Amino acid sequence: MFISIDFADDKPIYLQIHDQVIDAIASGKMFSGSVLPSSRQLAAEFGINFHTVNKAYNLLREERYIQFSRKKTAVVSEPSMNEALLQEWDNRERTLLAELVARGVSRQDIVHRVDRLLDTVGLSVENGSKGGGQP
């Protein structure tokens, strides 16, 4: 499975699941139409409560990353974006960038660092037909 939970991490479990699903989509491991494991199934796999998984799934649905089909199974949605989301993203990104600037990291180093990170995010391509339209 593409999800792992670190109980020692201070980050809430439901957020760990939430972020890793987004990461799986970004990296191409999952894409529009991919079916996610059920709440109870995923919960059993990690020995956690299925309500915790539900919380992650519901958040992902509110953010339009996934949706629930009539079969009640969670599936990855078509990518969606809007101005409000971009504005909210900018706020968080700006706060993060300010940390490096405040610590004296040069602008060139920051841009290079972001660029290098983007390399590691989308290692898609391989693995079946990605980008060839929707399944």
Next chain:
Amino acid sequence: MFISIDFADDKPIYLQIHDQVIDAIASGKMFSGSVLPSSRQLAAEFGINFHTVNKAYNLLREERYIQFSRKKTAVVSEPSMNEALLQEWDNRERTLLAELVARGVSRQDIVHRVDRLLDTVGLSVENGSKGGGQP
């Protein structure tokens, strides 16, 4: 004052203060040696508890952004950075970048967006470090 508090924001007050101090340093409004207002003083200004301000200050100190002089006043430290901090920053930045990638934003758009954000962060001359010199 370079700090404002939004009680409607879901972000904790102590984190709002924390992030805005870092932003002030990044933008050059504060730099090494700048004196921050006292906990009780800043708390009174916004009608909040001084323990809340203390929580923000102590976090900033643990992160080496500020320190407390023998006079017990909080002052901005010299910029510091290390590998562990960079690694931790990468993790958070990667999660943030994955959101845009998962939503279908092109790599070029993301880089351009980050570059534009960096314009708004450091409105202090060059980067690399604000001059000023230290006392």
Next chain:
DNA sequence: TTATGTGTTATATACGATATAGAACAGATG
């Protein structure tokens, strides 16, 4: 010296978020 202001420590309360637990429900599936 006295008075004031600083960060620090301690105890206490209140509230929301996180996580767990168990039960029951409607709808789809085989």
Next chain:
DNA sequence: CATCTGTTCTATATCGTATATAACACATAA
């Protein structure tokens, strides 16, 4: 029918956030 799905409800326990009050050691200025 039996099973699985997400959903809803109630309940509990724990932690983080925020406030409140008190007291302390230290530094500063009157």
